[in-house]
Amino acid sequence: MTSIWRKVRRRVLTPGMSETRLDTRGFHEKTPEARRLLETAGEMFLTGYAYAAEAKTVQDAEERLEELPVRFRGFGYEGAGMAFAMRDGLPFGGRLTAQFLASRGDEHVYMVYVGIGWAMARLPRMRWSKASAAATDPLLRWLVLDGYGFHQAYFHTRRYVEDQYVEPDFPWPGGVAGDRAGRVIDQGIGRAMWFVAGTDPDLCATMIEKFAPERQSDLYSGAGLAATYAGGVEPDELSVLWERAGTHRSYVAQAAAFAAEARVRAGLLVPHTEMAAQFFCGMSARDAADVTTRLRPNPVLDGAVPAFEVWRDRIADEFAGLGRG
Template sequence: MTSALRSLRRRILTPSDSETELSVRGFHEKDPESRDLLETVGRMFLRGYAFAAECSDIPEAEAKLETLPTRFRGFAYEGAGMGFAVRDGLPFGRHDFVDRFLRGKGEHHVYMIYVGVGWAMARLPRFRWPAVNVTDPLLRWLVLDGYGFHQAYFKTDKYVHQQYQEPNFPWPADGPKWYVQSATDQGIGRAMWFIGGTDPELVATMIDKFPEERRPSLYSGAGLAATYAGGVTEAELQKFADRAGKHLPQVAQASAFAATARVQSGLLVPHTDLATLAFCGVPAIEAHEISQETKPVPPFSGDIPPYEVWRRRLAERFAVTEGSGR
């Protein structure tokens, strides 16, 4: 494939670097350090997308991804997940990029890659969605998390300030429709951490404007972002925990998920511990271990998606810990 065609493919359906700047997006700027952090996250995401869009094959992209800084490499894998999903969804070429990516180095970044697939679905025509092969019955709901993040990040007024909900969402075709909004809201809440510029008071205030039934998922998403991306002090984390109130178990659940995503990929950094100690009462490694203890194992049964079963088990585990005075 010519370099010109690869460059064209890179530009298809993806934002420019400037669109990740908080001033361009109209997002809150808490302070220069947080602004730089969030904008670096955006640039690393797009760098990962570019690696996937332009590579001749997956090992080429993997080699480049592995050179990126530890703190931001997971975001680049998320961007690469989007890039390979876009390639799967295009009407020419092969359609197994995501599957092969997940069987290589992407195996350790599965959470981030599935979220990246959700970004791709937000930009691909819906009739191309079946070409994006996402089959894991446990983790596939992360795709809707990624979709929700994309919509809130790029259509903030509609999805955050107007609190828009997707009517009759067509994916997954065989999944319970009642869970779609909750999974999407987890991504919207995660985006709100960026929209609020990592300001815990502002993020909580935005969430509290939503109907009560949507707040648990929104707080969960914001808690995941606070743990994985960071950008806050210990005092600010505690402030967000206090504002979460009765939704703190959902914040703790998501914080443990973020710890798992970093531990399993070998990308654990100090701010992860800072967040899990504030939200879960334990260091990141222990939060990850609790997450694995509560993880459902196949065969799955029942009307509740196994991903939600996992989230509820984990939230209940931390709710009990909180009640015992951790």
């Protein structure tokens, strides 16, 4: 394939950078600093997407991804995960996502799986099996649904956030635990709501509390993950989100530990994640990450309750027992 065709493919497949602007999306602007943070995260996502959309090989994209700033590199890998899954899911697609996960993408597996969910939100359902074929980890594959939920709330905010739309009978991943997909989609919606609120914890909590009570735990979990991974707040603002979370605090701590693990595994630990982990989990980011690995189900067996949900409950219970609930 010629370099000209690769550039055309990048141009056709890659959304415009204006799609990451808060004013384009109609999201709240808390401060100019918060706006720059969120828009930069979006720009790095699309930069990673463009690298993968244009790349001749997975290695070509990885070399460019490694040049992105540490704080935002994970978003670049997430975008690349989406692009490779899009390319796999299109007619005549290959196994690029699997190659990515077998290489440097493995360190960013959480973000790559989330990126696969973005791709599924853009592809016809008949192409989902090809787009998601690389999501073979029986536990982490549920993160695909988190990515799907984030995409829908980010790009269809009125429907998914304001109107609180619920996906009926979601078909993926299917199986005996398939009816639990909505919980993980809600975690992605909650993560997107941190962006919709412009990192304003009061506004984010107010939006969450308009949802049905049974959905709020997962929504707060998503918001807590975004507050820990993306940041955009000072300690006093973390306190606001924590207080507003109330009985859902243990799931905020659980999500903060997930965010810590994603950054620690990728070698991208930064001060704001350390600060948030100390606040939400009552321990260092590395110790919080260790909680997630220690409590990981082994073997992974999906019964009436998916192993992923069991995992999250174990972590939340651990933090509740430590007074973080």
